[in-house]
Amino acid sequence: MNINQDSVEDKNTGFIDLCVKKILLHLDETNNNTKLEEFNNFFIQDLQNLKIVYNTVPYNDSVKFITDWYSRGPATSHSLESFDYHVIPGLGNVVVSISCKCKFDESGNDKMGNNVNSNTNVNNNKRPLYGSAFGVSIQLVLDGNKLIQQKSLNNVIMALNYCIVYKPTDSLVVV
Amino acid sequence: MYNNNNRYNNTNKQHGNNINNSNNITIKITGGGINPQMNGRDFTNFIFKKTRYNLHNWQVPPQNQQLQGQFYQFYGEVNSKNIAQQLCSFSGMLKYNNINPPLRFEQVQNSNTNTNAINSFSSNTTSGAGKVLNEFVMQRYNPTAKMLNLSNYIQDPVLQTTGLLNNTTKLTLGLLKIVDLLQKNNGIIIETLDLSGNGFKDLSPIKDLPLIIPNLVNLSLSNNMISRSALFGIHWKNKFKKMRELILINNPMCSSPSFQNDLMSAFPKLILLDSQIIRDETKVNTLYNILPGTTPVEAGKLKQFFFESEDISSYTTQFLGNFFKLWDDQMNRNQLISLYQQESQFSISVDSSIPPASIETSDQHPNFNVYNNLNRNLNKLPMSSSQNTKNNRIARLYKGNIDIGTAFNQLPSVKHFLIEDPTNYSIQNVKYSSINGMVISIHGYFEENGDPLDKASMPKSSGGNTKRSGRYNSYSHGTSIKYGKKSFDRTICLIPGDNGIPIIVSDLLNIRSHVSAAWNYETPKPITPPSSASSTNMNTAMPAQNEILIANTPQEKEQLCLKVQQYTKLNQQWAIMLCEQSNWNYELAIRGFNSSVGNIPPTAYQ
Numbered sequence: 001m002n003i004n005q006d007s008v009e010d011k012n013t014g015f016i017d018l019c020v021k022k023i024l025l026h027l028d029e030t031n032n033n034t035k036l037e038e039f040n041n042f043f044i045q046d047l048q049n050l051k052i053v054y055n056t057v058p059y060n061d062s063v064k065f066i067t068d069w070y071s072r073g074p075a076t077s078h079s080l081e082s083f084d085y086h087v088i089p090g091l092g093n094v095v096v097s098i099s100c101k102c103k104f105d106e107s108g109n110d111k112m113g114n115n116v117n118s119n120t121n122v123n124n125n126k127r128p129l130y131g132s133a134f135g136v137s138i139q140l141v142l143d144g145n146k147l148i149q150q151k152s153l154n155n156v157i158m159a160l161n162y163c164i165v166y167k168p169t170d171s172l173v174v175v
Numbered sequence: 176m177y178n179n180n181n182r183y184n185n186t187n188k189q190h191g192n193n194i195n196n197s198n199n200i201t202i203k204i205t206g207g208g209i210n211p212q213m214n215g216r217d218f219t220n221f222i223f224k225k226t227r228y229n230l231h232n233w234q235v236p237p238q239n240q241q242l243q244g245q246f247y248q249f250y251g252e253v254n255s256k257n258i259a260q261q262l263c264s265f266s267g268m269l270k271y272n273n274i275n276p277p278l279r280f281e282q283v284q285n286s287n288t289n290t291n292a293i294n295s296f297s298s299n300t301t302s303g304a305g306k307v308l309n310e311f312v313m314q315r316y317n318p319t320a321k322m323l324n325l326s327n328y329i330q331d332p333v334l335q336t337t338g339l340l341n342n343t344t345k346l347t348l349g350l351l352k353i354v355d356l357l358q359k360n361n362g363i364i365i366e367t368l369d370l371s372g373n374g375f376k377d378l379s380p381i382k383d384l385p386l387i388i389p390n391l392v393n394l395s396l397s398n399n400m401i402s403r404s405a406l407f408g409i410h411w412k413n414k415f416k417k418m419r420e421l422i423l424i425n426n427p428m429c430s431s432p433s434f435q436n437d438l439m440s441a442f443p444k445l446i447l448l449d450s451q452i453i454r455d456e457t458k459v460n461t462l463y464n465i466l467p468g469t470t471p472v473e474a475g476k477l478k479q480f481f482f483e484s485e486d487i488s489s490y491t492t493q494f495l496g497n498f499f500k501l502w503d504d505q506m507n508r509n510q511l512i513s514l515y516q517q518e519s520q521f522s523i524s525v526d527s528s529i530p531p532a533s534i535e536t537s538d539q540h541p542n543f544n545v546y547n548n549l550n551r552n553l554n555k556l557p558m559s560s561s562q563n564t565k566n567n568r569i570a571r572l573y574k575g576n577i578d579i580g581t582a583f584n585q586l587p588s589v590k591h592f593l594i595e596d597p598t599n600y601s602i603q604n605v606k607y608s609s610i611n612g613m614v615i616s617i618h619g620y621f622e623e624n625g626d627p628l629d630k631a632s633m634p635k636s637s638g639g640n641t642k643r644s645g646r647y648n649s650y651s652h653g654t655s656i657k658y659g660k661k662s663f664d665r666t667i668c669l670i671p672g673d674n675g676i677p678i679i680v681s682d683l684l685n686i687r688s689h690v691s692a693a694w695n696y697e698t699p700k701p702i703t704p705p706s707s708a709s710s711t712n713m714n715t716a717m718p719a720q721n722e723i724l725i726a727n728t729p730q731e732k733e734q735l736c737l738k739v740q741q742y743t744k745l746n747q748q749w750a751i752m753l754c755e756q757s758n759w760n761y762e763l764a765i766r767g768f769n770s771s772v773g774n775i776p777p778t779a780y781q
Contacts, residue, residue: 013558013568014558014559017553017557017558048608049608051483051606053481053603055465055466055467056477056478056479056481056601056603056694057466057467057481058483068467072465072467073462073464073465074462074463080554081526081527081687082524082525082526082527082552082553082554082555082685082687083553083554084522084523084524084552084553084683084685085683086522086572086668086681086683088668088681089518090518091609093610095614095668095681097524097664097666097685099664099687104465106443108443108462110462114458116454116458116459116462117454131413132531133530133531134693135530135687135690135693137618137664139603139614139616139666158609159605159607159614161603161605161614161616163601163616163618164477164693164694165601165664165690165692165693166530166534166537166662166691166692166693167534167693168531168533168534169533169534169535170413170414170531172416172443172463173463173464174464175465175476175477175693
């Protein structure tokens with residue numbers, strides 16, 4: 001393997017690493033409109049070519065996906081365990097494979113801050129109580145050219161596949 | 176002596192504390208740090224770490240243990256006399272939590288008399304106390320209401336003959352054991368359990384109830400003497416996933432100011448407490464159901480497959496079947512190289528994290544050493560690290576079919592089970608329009624069963640290093656290679672090539688600890704994705720609902736054969752052969768056909 005030949009590409013790889021981590025962080029965002037808008041901007045706005053599959057449910061509209069994501073279920077905490085990516089030659093697209101763990105808040109709060117125990121003083125604080133970890137596998141296709149050119153994540157996610165691969169038996173969340 | 180109240184201790188096979196073997200030898204351990212509040216799991220892990228011997232059926236000393244001398248006694252069992260002797264040789268050498276005095280190990284004679292007190296009657300339900308208890312439980316069970324009424328059993332004269340009425344703990348354990356057996360062997364379902372009026376002062380006699388009836392919906396513990404509501408949080412927090420209603424009236428704890436809060440904390444999905452609504456049921460069910468497009472009652476419906484359109488579904492399953500068939504044949508794995516071209520890329524990343532032990536099938540001690548020199552987990556190879564790390568990022572990305580072939584030979588011999596065990600594989604597949612191709616993600620498991628063909632790059636085992644020896648200098652755990660099952664996620668980018676043979680542009684393999692799958696397998700039927708993205712059906716190989724999937728009678732077999740012929744276009748003789756090989760299972764037959772379609776001669780078709 002010729003290391004010198006890859007040195008130009010090498011400069012940008014650190015940035016791709018950061019982007020992967022940033023996308024995971026955005027999945028854990030809760031009720032913050034600015035952040036949600038920012039996350040929506042990550043996706044390409046060409047609805048014909050945008051592919052989102054969340055736990056085998058398809059979306060071709062990032063707004064619908066993000067609205068569903070934030071309005072459903074308790075807050076999450078994703079921890080990155082491994083990732084790897086390939087830059088497709090010619091196109092400059094980046095295919096990323098991510099393996100991570102996801103814990104759900106079991107304090108009774110949803111992402112909007114509403115609590116199912118709202119009539120009592122049980123767990124009414126906002127501090128999350130994370131349960132056992134689920135295993136999550138994520139695949140992304142990113143527009144690498146745009147990513148490197150603009151040095152930001154705007155309009156770069158062309159495809160996202162989010163799939164829970166294992167589930168603990170002692171979690172309140174059911175899939 | 177001690178009672179065996181952790182009889183149902185856990186369901187984790189790796190660390191099973193329920194090993195029943197008549198040859199088991201009981202070991203008594205005394206010393207600093209052993210007390211009724213200790214964590215038995217931590218303690219046995221400590222013993223294993225120091226001695227490499229596992230203790231089974233262990234027992235933390237109960238509060239009321241009669242002390243002999245100064246210390247509490249911890250009991251555990253080992254499998255053989257030899258191990259017992261070895262373990263006893265550590266006596267006086269280990270300190271738990273650095274507390275004096277050191278632990279003393281002693282063999283206990285005639286151990287079986289106590290440990291199997293419950294089993295002695297409960298495993299035999301045809302005579303003696305076991306029979307009485309069995310009949311009693313069946314008499315109190317209402318199959319229509321799925322209700323077991325065990326109220327006031329400590330005063331029931333029927334149980335007099337068991338001689339256990341003066342020992343409530345033993346009697347309760349015996350009844351629970353019977354319930355456990357009846358559920359497993361007779362298939363009885365219990366959703367409502369009445370344990371009122373039995374004089375329980377705390378939850379210790381029934382603390383293992385969540386392991387026996389985890390799907391309990393309604394429970395009554397009224398008219399007992401339970402004084403602390405916090406006990407529910409200590410013993411049962413988050414244990415009953417479906418618990419909806421609790422009746423606890425007439426217990427001393429009911430007057431406690433924290434009563435309701437304690438119960439709500441212990442049972443996050445509890446709706447009714449003493450007939451009062453304490454939570455909005457719809458809100459609770461919605462909160463914990465994260466699958467879009469499903470109602471709360473459909474929770475737990477994670478599907479196994481997603482294909483963007485019908486045309487790529489059959490193509491994908493066929494491609495993957497053939498791919499893994501060749502991959503598993505180590506001598507012929509290099510035939511796959513023809514699918515990769517000069518610009519193709521392949522790499523492996525290892526997710527070495529451990530899944531939660533609560534998952535029934537989960538490898539808590541995975542060994543990934545054989546992949547050490549191939550692992551391109553970029554999370555562990557950060558750009559900010561040393562030059563060596565940066566070089567590994569590049570060197571472990573295999574480009575071009577020659578390099579990829581080299582990498583293939585450095586991977587162990589494996590077996591995937593797509594045909595034998597299709598329920599454990601999940602596939603998502605979308606079209607990749609920029610390159611007129613597709614991205615396939617497959618999740619599942621494989622079993623490693625032998626060394627790589629090219630052993631040169633295998634990590635060197637330190638076993639042969641004569642300079643390091645002895646207990647404290649041996650680092651053999653670091654590089655020793657053990658094979659077993661592994662779960663994986665593989666992402667393959669395909670583009671069409673010449674003569675219909677696809678080209679793999681990118682192949683990302685992520686290997687992780689073996690763990691049972693999250694998705695739910697259902698009998699094959701057409702799965703229609705929700706309205707967005709694509710509205711085409713999934714797999715033409717999947718027959719419609721209510722059609723015969725597994726044939727038993729000759730008529731069914733005839734129909735199944737016709738259906739297989741319809742899909743495969745095979746002639747009758749080959750279709751029958753295929754069906755027979757697949758045990759007359761349509762799903763297996765179609766998968767078998769897809770995976771071996773390349774090897775079927777033209778004469779086999781109609």
